[in-house]
Amino acid sequence: MWQQQELKLAPRSRGFHLITDEIVDALPGLSHCAVGLLHLQLLHTSASLTLNENADPDVRHDLDAFLRERIPGDLPYFRHTLEGPDDMPAHVCASLLGTQLSLAVRKGRLALGTWQGIWLGEHREHGGSRRLLMTLNGDG
Numbered sequence: 001m002w003q004q005q006e007l008k009l010a011p012r013s014r015g016f017h018l019i020t021d022e023i024v025d026a027l028p029g030l031s032h033c034a035v036g037l038l039h040l041q042l043l044h045t046s047a048s049l050t051l052n053e054n055a056d057p058d059v060r061h062d063l064d065a066f067l068r069e070r071i072p073g074d075l076p077y078f079r080h081t082l083e084g085p086d087d088m089p090a091h092v093c094a095s096l097l098g099t100q101l102s103l104a105v106r107k108g109r110l111a112l113g114t115w116q117g118i119w120l121g122e123h124r125e126h127g128g129s130r131r132l133l134m135t136l137n138g139d140g
Contacts, residue, residue, distance in 0.1 A: 001036070003029040003136040006043075011129050012122045014086070016050075016060035020117045024110065029136055036105040036138015043131040046090035046124050048097035054117025067093050067123075090123030097121055105138050 007026045009019065023040070024030060030038070042049050053059035071092050073085030080088045101118065104111035120130065 001029065001033060001136070001138055001140060003027070005134055007132045007134055009120060009130040009132060011127065012120065014122050014125050014127070015064045016052075016119045016121050018054055018060070018117045019120045020054065020110070020112075023118060023132070023134065027134060027136060030105065030110070031108040032140050033105045033108060033136060033138035034140055036136060038103045038105055038110065039135045039137075040101045040103070040118070041133040041135075042099040042120075043133055044099065044127075045094055046087060047127055047130050048094045048099055048121035048123065049101050049132075050097050050119050050121060051101060051103075051112075051116055052119055053115055054112075055115055060119065064121075084125070086123070086125050090127070093121060093123040105136070 005026065007023065009022065023038075027038070040049055052063070068089075071089040073089050075088075078088040080091070103118075122130070
């Protein structure tokens with residue numbers, strides 16, 4: 001089985017957002033997949049995807065605070081500044097964290113650890129909606 005579709009995510013504020021449920025809800029074929037892989041590709045260069053803590057929102061806050069401190073918008077050597085002071089730092093964060101995830105599927109569900117969830121990292125102050133290409137491959 002192959003299934004591919006695009007999910008349009010609503011605009012979010014800068015920071016990290018748990019999007020696991022949105023992804024699962026948008027994949028009706030997931031429940032029919034006994035074993036497989038789900039590949040997620042964020043179609044943007046100033047946001048990221050990562051797999052991390054799904055229970056305590058302080059973890060999302062703390063990672064955002066860590067990145068903002070280490071990659072501020074006023075670094076004097078940044079040349080790419082036409083789109084605002086948050087744009088180049090957003091590109092750096094997206095490159096460090098990545099824009100793709102490949103996740104195992106088992107018994108019709110994502111094979112995530114107990115405390116794992118999929119995060120969207122929005123690294124712009126006003127990034128707008130984001131598009132996520134989801135490709136599911138597996139056997140029923």
